[in-house]
Amino acid sequence: MKKGIILALLAAGALGVITSAQADSRTRFMAANCGYCHGPDGKSRGAIPSLAGLDKAYFVQQMKDFRSGVRSGPSSTVMHHHAMGYTDEEYEKLGEWFAKIK
Amino acid sequence: MTFDRRDFLKASAGAAALGTLSACASNGGMAKSARPKVVIVGAGFGGSTCARYLKLWDPNIEVTVIEPNDVFTSCPFSNTVLAGINQMADITMPYDYVKKAVDQWVPDKVTAIDTGKRTVTTKGGKTFAYDRLVLAGGIELMYDKVQGYDEEARKTIKHAWKASPDQTGVLRQQLEAMPDGGVFVMSVPMSPYRCPPGPYERACMVASYFKKAKPKSKIIILDGNPDIASKKGLFVAAWTKHFGYGTDKSMIEFRPNNMPRAVDPKKMMVGTEFDDVKGDVINVVPPMRAAAICGMAGVRDGNNGTWCTIDYRSFESKVVPNVHVLGDSALTNFPKSGSVANNTGKMCAAALVEMLNGRQPDQAPVVTNTCYSGTGQGTGFHVATVFRYDPAGDKMVAQKGGGVSKEESELEMAYMESWATNVWADTLGLPESYKFTAKG
Ligand SMILES: Cc1cc2nc3c(=O)[nH]c(=O)nc-3n(C[C@H](O)[C@H](O)[C@H](O)COP(=O)(O)OP(=O)(O)OC[C@H]3O[C@@H](n4cnc5c(N)ncnc54)[C@H](O)[C@@H]3O)c2cc1C
Numbered sequence: 031m032k033k034g035i036i037l038a039l040l041a042a043g044a045l046g047v048i049t050s051a052q053a054d055s056r057t058r059f060m061a062a063n064c065g066y067c068h069g070p071d072g073k074s075r076g077a078i079p080s081l082a083g084l085d086k087a088y089f090v091q092q093m094k095d096f097r098s099g100v101r102s103g104p105s106s107t108v109m110h111h112h113a114m115g116y117t118d119e120e121y122e123k124l125g126e127w128f129a130k131i132k
Numbered sequence: 133m134t135f136d137r138r139d140f141l142k143a144s145a146g147a148a149a150l151g152t153l154s155a156c157a158s159n160g161g162m163a164k165s166a167r168p169k170v171v172i173v174g175a176g177f178g179g180s181t182c183a184r185y186l187k188l189w190d191p192n193i194e195v196t197v198i199e200p201n202d203v204f205t206s207c208p209f210s211n212t213v214l215a216g217i218n219q220m221a222d223i224t225m226p227y228d229y230v231k232k233a234v235d236q237w238v239p240d241k242v243t244a245i246d247t248g249k250r251t252v253t254t255k256g257g258k259t260f261a262y263d264r265l266v267l268a269g270g271i272e273l274m275y276d277k278v279q280g281y282d283e284e285a286r287k288t289i290k291h292a293w294k295a296s297p298d299q300t301g302v303l304r305q306q307l308e309a310m311p312d313g314g315v316f317v318m319s320v321p322m323s324p325y326r327c328p329p330g331p332y333e334r335a336c337m338v339a340s341y342f343k344k345a346k347p348k349s350k351i352i353i354l355d356g357n358p359d360i361a362s363k364k365g366l367f368v369a370a371w372t373k374h375f376g377y378g379t380d381k382s383m384i385e386f387r388p389n390n391m392p393r394a395v396d397p398k399k400m401m402v403g404t405e406f407d408d409v410k411g412d413v414i415n416v417v418p419p420m421r422a423a424a425i426c427g428m429a430g431v432r433d434g435n436n437g438t439w440c441t442i443d444y445r446s447f448e449s450k451v452v453p454n455v456h457v458l459g460d461s462a463l464t465n466f467p468k469s470g471s472v473a474n475n476t477g478k479m480c481a482a483a484l485v486e487m488l489n490g491r492q493p494d495q496a497p498v499v500t501n502t503c504y505s506g507t508g509q510g511t512g513f514h515v516a517t518v519f520r521y522d523p524a525g526d527k528m529v530a531q532k533g534g535g536v537s538k539e540e541s542e543l544e545m546a547y548m549e550s551w552a553t554n555v556w557a558d559t560l561g562l563p564e565s566y567k568f569t570a571k572g
Contacts, residue, residue: 055189055482055485055486055494056494056497058189058482059478059479059482059494059497060498062185062478062482063475063478063498063499063500065478065554065558066471066474066475066502066551066554066555066558067502067547067550067551067554067555068554069554069557069558070554070557070558070561073564074550074554075550075553075554075557075564075568076546076549076550076553076554076568077546077547077549077550078547078550078551078554097533104541104543107514107537107541107543107544107547108502108514108516108537108544108547110533111502111516111517111518111533111534111535112500112502112516112518113533114518114531114532114533114534115498115500115517115518115519115520115531115532115533115534116498116518120498
């Protein structure tokens with residue numbers, strides 16, 4: 031419990047200033063939006079990979095690679111279409127979010 | 133008077149989404165301790181998702197869901213039933229986990245809505261009060277726009293545009309009973325309609341079945357639109373590769389600008405402006421508009437009174453305050469898909485949680501759509517778009533980088549199957565132990 035709060039504060043620090051509950055709920059919706067393919071809470075059933083528990087640095091790098099085309103062909107059937115629509119800051123926030131899901 | 137009623141309604145709907153003052157005021161007393169009441173009508177992709185996420189994100193909100201069906205039947209993958217790849221059971225799932233998540237589940241149909249008194253009444257005669265009403269009723273089919281499509285005709289001619297045993301199931305039986313060499317006549321309604329790629333996927337699925345079981349048979353597509361409305365290149369490529377499209381042996385004949393105007397179930401005929409087309413099995417999807425409940429609430433204000441305009445930040449109707457419209461019923465620049473209904477369910481839940489707690493919803497939401505389609509030949513492909521809200525233009529702007537698959541592939545069929553299980557799980561709250569059986 032205490033550890034959770036500390037982690038949350040650390041996360042808030044890393045992200046810069048969270049001014050209101052809204053900053054959090056914005057990320058919460060953005061992350062939930064990935065759920066129709068990656069499963070509720072990023073826990074997938076079937077061939078699409080899970081996002082829950084992915085290392086943040088790995089996650090952010092993948093998003094950048096989808097966008098730049100470094101990850102392409104059969105290893106990016108659809109993700110380049112999605113990654114190009116989000117900002118670097120949003121990659122960070124989403125990476126943070128999914129890394130925390132057990 | 134310089135301020136007419138329309139402007140006033142517009143201004144107040146805008147204010148409700150922008151600020152939260154009017155939201156709080158209209159929920160009088162909610163700030164005191166009373167739990168805010170949200171009533172959701174319809175538990176399809178939009179309504180079920182909205183209900184689950186409201187409870188997940190703010191358990192204090194009292195959520196009531198009103199839905200007459202006792203099980204969820206998926207339109208996505210229903211075309212595979214026509215191909216004989218799946219049975220109805222494979223696309224039918226329980227509501228148990230939505231029921232468990234919400235405060236009240238009412239197995240009934242809404243027959244009246246009073247947006248002044250903020251109440252909803254069911255066929256069974258029960259009345260429910262709301263602070264916020266969510267209308268997620270999908271579509272209403274307008275049979276009266278097709279001459280002869282009366283109750284009697286509907287026994288023979290199916291639309292299968294709302295999946296059910298009586299629609300999808302019966303259409304499959306008709307295809308099975310059709311002799312080899314028969315003609316299947318199907319139609320595509322005018323845009324905007326539910327699931328833009330759906331009809332062309334249906335042609336693939338039925339062709340796959342014919343190719344295997346009735347190779348002398350033909351499919352005639354009567355399309356009200358001037359051209360294939362979605363993923364044209366990919367569908368034409370699939371029809372060409374698998375079903376001889378473009379040759380004189382083509383199984384599929386595509387006729388654009390051919391809106392069905394009349395049906396005759398005795399002569400088994402569909403009439404368009406140009407001619408009468410005879411079929412052994414006829415599948416006409418009538419024109420459609422936002423669900424009847426949207427008419428009851430007076431929110432069918434857009435596109436000549438057929439669909440509902442909404443504020444993208446809250447999905448609140450632009451004409452009636454405290455009424456939110458989700459999924460297919462809304463007039464948006466999203467395609468009418470299960471993916472969008474699922475996502476707008478979450479968007480609306482996110483906004484309601486903010487508004488009902490006296491905060492402002494996200495003013496620049498980002499949301500995505502992806503529609504996968506199957507060919508019936510073990511392959512699939514997609515179209516994907518990320519939308520970002522532009523407050524200045526009050527528009528959802530498609531971001532650069534969206535698009536379609538390069539080509540059909542088996543890998544994308546595996547992803548399409550995974551998409552289906554994940555969107556069903558997300559919509560209905562199905563646990564990790566749930567066994568999905570649908571194949572692509
Ligand atoms: C053949 C076909 C294939 C498709 N394939 C795909 C696909 O591959 N991918 C995709 O993303 N989308 C697909 N779609 C589109 C998808 O099915 C719809 O976009 C989606 O169902 C819309 O969700 P909704 O919540 O708006 O409506 P629905 O899912 O139709 O839910 C509406 C609910 O409201 C209830 N309701 C209606 N009136 C009342 C009332 N008076 N009182 C109480 N309850 C009421 C209904 O019983 C129903 O449960 C397909 C559609 C078709 C027809």
